[in-house]
Amino acid sequence: MLRFWRQNQAWMTPIILLFLPLALFLSMIVWPIIQSIGISFYDWDGTGPVRFIGLDNYRELLSDGQFFVSVKNNVIWIVMFLLAPVFGLGLALFLNQPLGEMRVVKSVFFIPLVLAPVIIGVVFTWFYDPTFGILAIVMRFFSLEPVAILSDEHFVTFGIVIAALWAQTAFCLVLFLAGLSQLDGELIAAGRIDGASGWTLLRHIVLPQLRAVSFVATIITVIGSLRNFDLIAVMTQGGPYGSSTVLAYQMYDATIFSYRAGYGAAIATVLFLIMSIYIAIFLRHTLRRESRGA
DSSP: OHHHHHHHHHHHHHHHHHHHHHHHHIIIIIHHHHHHHHHTTEEOOSSSOOEEOTTHHHHHHHTOHHHHHHHHHHHHHHHHHTHHHHHHHHHHHHHOSSOTTHHHHHHHHTHHHHSOHHHHHHHHHHHHOTTTOHHHHHHHHTTOOOOOGGGOTTTHHHHHHHHHHHHHHHHHHHHHHHHHTTOOHHHHHHHHHTTOOHHHHIIIIIHHHTHHHHHHHHHHHHHHHHHOOHHHHHHTTTOSTTTTOOHHHHHHIIIIISOOHHHHHHHHHHHHHHHHHHHHHHHHHHHHHHHHHO
16 A cells, blocks of 8 residues: 555555545535526526526516616626726735834724724714714705715615725735745846836736736625625615615615525526626636737
8 A cells, every 4th residue: 555655656656635625615515506507497496496407597687677787886896896906906006115113104094904894884874974074064064955875776786886995995905915025126126227217117017917906806805896795785785676686785685685506506607607707707808818819
């Protein structure tokens, strides 16, 4: 046995090391996805008997006005959330200075990372309160009438996204600070010698070296915008009148409160497809750009 191990150690070691992570990935990620897609073809309340209905849940989605409101809100989340990498990069460039005072400033910007989303939701709910919230106080100072943002169907989604954007920007900030610490100093020095400075230096020397970090920040940000649930649950519960609901929250509401696990699984499947399509397109575009750059 020992002789067999020594002869085959080179190819058996990777298999042994990968077996447990792969088994966990298949059992905890892949299999639940397959189960969810399968449940979407049934009429099921989550506990009782199941009844096969084919594509009826998906047909109902196409005639469900709330589904299209959720899709519209998800688009708003994606567009606004893509500001997080931009703001994160800007803050990282500002904070990446060899000054002792910057350590204190950085700690202030890192605060959202150590706060649970529930706490952020509660804090911003107080902030938006039209009676005693900070926003209301500032608006009254300028002789403006306070707006009940979380009760207004036109503003509520934007208010929640801003709360989530605060935390996501801090996450992107950490990624870009890590990326800036790995920049090639000799390449930057050579660029300065050649006369590059300011925007030219950033565009042609710094940003290309941050391409991998930008890719990770963008992917995680988009996925986070599509699966965001906790802030909506804490701040509005999808209201008013379902105007702040996104696909993830509609899936939860249909499954838990309406006892329609099959319909909720159909919404989850659509959300999964949207994520997969976006990631595939983004990966394809990024790999093409990398190959042209190479």
